[in-house]
Amino acid sequence: MNHAPESGAAAYWKENVRLLMTLLVVWFVVSYGAGILLVDLLNQIPLGGYKLGFFFAQQGSIYVFVALIFIYVRKMNQLDRKYDVHEE
Numbered sequence: 226m227n228h229a230p231e232s233g234a235a236a237y238w239k240e241n242v243r244l245l246m247t248l249l250v251v252w253f254v255v256s257y258g259a260g261i262l263l264v265d266l267l268n269q270i271p272l273g274g275y276k277l278g279f280f281f282a283q284q285g286s287i288y289v290f291v292a293l294i295f296i297y298v299r300k301m302n303q304l305d306r307k308y309d310v311h312e313e
Contacts, residue, residue, distance in 0.1 A: 237308040244300055248293045256286035 259267060264278035272280050305311035 233308050237304065237310065240304055241301070244297070244304070248297055252286070252290055252293055255281065255289045260286050 259278070260282035264282060267278035267281060268276035270277040302311065
């Protein structure tokens with residue numbers, strides 16, 4: 226494994242934190258926004274016999290969280306290659 230130079234390390238962590246914050250905002254909006262704040266509005270939309278707000282409160286935010294994990298892994302692999310810190 227190669228180590229990035231100091232200037233590259235700072236840029237690497239800056240991009241890493243930006244990605245992490247973006248994904249956390251998406252997770253927050255889905256779990257808190259769709260599951261709590263917008264539940265009455267979303268409950269007007271049926272999804273497989275359930276109200277959409279109920280689905281997001283019970284299952285949707287978990288599915289989104291798992292999807293965000295896979296997105297994070299893919300994006301971090303790309304970032305590792307960009308800064309040449311990937312494992313062989």
